[in-house]
Amino acid sequence: MRDSIPHMHLSCPFNAKVTDIHTGTSYPVPGIFIELRNPEMSSVTDFWKNGGFKEVWTYD
Secondary structure, three states: OOOOOOOOEEEOOEEEEEEOOOOOOEEEEEEEOEEEEOOOOOEEEEEEEOOEEEEEEEEO
């Protein structure tokens, strides 16, 4: 067992608002999006917008 590897959480929330911590911009996401979290560390969200994926840091 390796204790040095952090536990990451991948979730697929539905129909929510995502806020970029660096710009303060909020994006309504009308469908499913992917969120990857490292507890007590960073969190990033990817969602489809205007024909491509947009990556937004939601916690740093």
